[in-house]
Amino acid sequence: MRVTFWGVRGSITTPELSHARYGGNTPCVAVEYDGRHIVLDAGMGMRWMTADLLDREPDRKLHLDLLLTHCHWDHIQGIPFAPLMYLPRNSVRIYGRGGSDGLAKTLLAQMRPDFCPVPNFFLREDIGADVVLREIENDIISIGEARVLCRELPRGNRAPVTGYRIEYRERVVTYMTDVEYPRGPRECPQAIDLARDADLLIHDGQFLAHERESHRNWGHSTIDEALELARLAGSRRLAIFHHDPSRCDAELDAVAEELKNRHECAFPASEGLLLEV
Amino acid sequence: HWDHIQGFPFFAPAYSEKYRLKVHSVRRPHPSMRDLLSHQQDVNFFPVPLSSLESHLEFVQMEEAESYSMGPFRVSCRRLNHPGITAGFRIEHGDDVVAYVSDVAPSRDLLLAEHVGSGSEETILECLYENQLALADRATVVIYDTFFTPDAYQERKHWGHSTTQDAVEACKRAGARHLFLFHHNPDRNDQELATQLELDRALYEDDTFTMGAATEGCTYRLTAREVVPCG
Numbered sequence: 139m140r141v142t143f144w145g146v147r148g149s150i151t152t153p154e155l156s157h158a159r160y161g162g163n164t165p166c167v168a169v170e171y172d173g174r175h176i177v178l179d180a181g182m183g184m185r186w187m188t189a190d191l192l193d194r195e196p197d198r199k200l201h202l203d204l205l206l207t208h209c210h211w212d213h214i215q216g217i218p219f220a221p222l223m224y225l226p227r228n229s230v231r232i233y234g235r236g237g238s239d240g241l242a243k244t245l246l247a248q249m250r251p252d253f254c255p256v257p258n259f260f261l262r263e264d265i266g267a268d269v270v271l272r273e274i275e276n277d278i279i280s281i282g283e284a285r286v287l288c289r290e291l292p293r294g295n296r297a298p299v300t301g302y303r304i305e306y307r308e309r310v311v312t313y314m315t316d317v318e319y320p321r322g323p324r325e326c327p328q329a330i331d332l333a334r335d336a337d338l339l340i341h342d343g344q345f346l347a348h349e350r351e352s353h354r355n356w357g358h359s360t361i362d363e364a365l366e367l368a369r370l371a372g373s374r375r376l377a378i379f380h381h382d383p384s385r386c387d388a389e390l391d392a393v394a395e396e397l398k399n400r401h402e403c404a405f406p407a408s409e410g411l412l413l414e415v
Numbered sequence: 416h417w418d419h420i421q422g423f424p425f426f427a428p429a430y431s432e433k434y435r436l437k438v439h440s441v442r443r444p445h446p447s448m449r450d451l452l453s454h455q456q457d458v459n460f461f462p463v464p465l466s467s468l469e470s471h472l473e474f475v476q477m478e479e480a481e482s483y484s485m486g487p488f489r490v491s492c493r494r495l496n497h498p499g500i501t502a503g504f505r506i507e508h509g510d511d512v513v514a515y516v517s518d519v520a521p522s523r524d525l526l527l528a529e530h531v532g533s534g535s536e537e538t539i540l541e542c543l544y545e546n547q548l549a550l551a552d553r554a555t556v557v558i559y560d561t562f563f564t565p566d567a568y569q570e571r572k573h574w575g576h577s578t579t580q581d582a583v584e585a586c587k588r589a590g591a592r593h594l595f596l597f598h599h600n601p602d603r604n605d606q607e608l609a610t611q612l613e614l615d616r617a618l619y620e621d622d623t624f625t626m627g628a629a630t631e632g633c634t635y636r637l638t639a640r641e642v643v644p645c646g
Binding site (some may be wrong): 148153155157185195209210211215218237238239244251252253254255296311330356357383 | 633
């Protein structure tokens with residue numbers, strides 16, 4: 139499996155030069171295998187991801203399976219700006235949970251003309267890719283030869299999010315973002331199971347240890363909590379993800395240094411990074 | 416539109432009771448600006464509702480062409496040709512004027528006729544163009560939507576943006592001093608913008624008119640119609 143990070147920043151895009159190396163695009167991770175493309179979250183990185191894919195395969199009919207962890211803006215804001223969505227020859231299947239209104243209504247709300255400067259391709263047969271939505275909760279889905287486990291994960295006192303475990307030919311990539319463990323990862327068996335023996339665990343690490351108490355119920359994890367989960371689950375590589383918008387490149391470099399002492403292979407994810415699993 | 420409001424929930428002073436925030440926009444029918452910003456912070460999409468913001472938050476609907484006092488500035492607004500209710504702003508201080516004209520499409524095809532007075536499409540388009548000139552009238556600085564190249568505009572007239580040529584024409588007709596190209600197309604990188612700017616400057620600048628590309632992080636001092644980079 140080839141994993142590419144197209145956006146690793148939490149909450150809001152951060153285009154400032156001080157954040158350019160790790161990047162300012164909001165979450166989007168692509169997993170490629172057998173010519174298939176699974177896209178994890180549709181933050182602004184999805185614009186770049188689909189533009190790159192169209193460059194590489196200009197005439198092919200493309201299909202994406204988009205797995206959404208939840209529908210906060212930073213995880214869906216790339217959809218209206220992803221060029222692939224505008225080409226009728228393509229198809230996209232979107233999996234997720236849609237909050238109080240259901241997935242369709244939630245995604246359509248983003249396309250409202252009051253707000254959205256681009257045409258609503260969901261509703262227009264002439265201009266959009268063929269889009270199918272599928273609401274999921276705790277499910278197991280097949281995408282080609284891959285088996286994908288979808289599991290509800292806690293988010294402090296907020297509505298739960300979905301974590302994903304992608305299994306393909308004995309390799310495992312697990313994606314867990316915007317999670318907050320009310321009593322630590324130790325007390326969250328579904329999180330440990332999802333990350334068990336993962337070759338690559340991509341986990342929320344928005345906060346530093348000293349930021350934990352002042353950010354209770356903000357819906358994110360600390361780097362320590364990500365490390366603890368990786369240890370408990372036996373994950374081989376850990377990519378810290380969803381960097382706080384205030385965390386500049388110099389600060390993330392310091393985090394990278396510290397992580398070398400804490401785990402065999404842990405690092406802060408940066409946009410543009412490509413890993414083979 | 417998202418690109419013009421998406422930073423609001425991340426504006427730190429809005430969360431502090433020490434601040435008083437007034438959000439001004441041109442008069443619009445339902446939904447109000449407060450409704451729209453509230454929706455952006457709906458619980459399905461964002462963790463903090465607008466109603467929880469600790470600052471003193473007030474929404475002001477402006478009447479077109481009327482002058483409002485805001486501290487040392489006088490501010491007025493006028494509707495622009497764009498899909499969606501859109502207005503540009505004119506900010507006056509002493510002899511200096513900043514005109515913010517974005518988002519705007521050329522007055523060739525009417526993109527939104529709602530609530531722009533009555534009359535034929537031609538009349539409305541003329542009125543909208545006069546609005547641009549009124550905003551930019553003898554301005555020190557005009558910040559103008561130059562999203563499109565002429566070719567790109569041909570393919571996407573309904574998107575609601577203009578070209579550099581449109582901006583220059585409006586500025587020269589209005590007697591404006593300096594133009595900042597603005598609302599850059601996300602598909603154009605730094606090199607492309609810089610190269611195009613050099614060509615445009617050679618073509619359009621003269622003794623009374625200069626231009627540049629708006630760049631984030633840059634500040635300018637305006638004094639008696641001179642525009643000086645600082646910091």
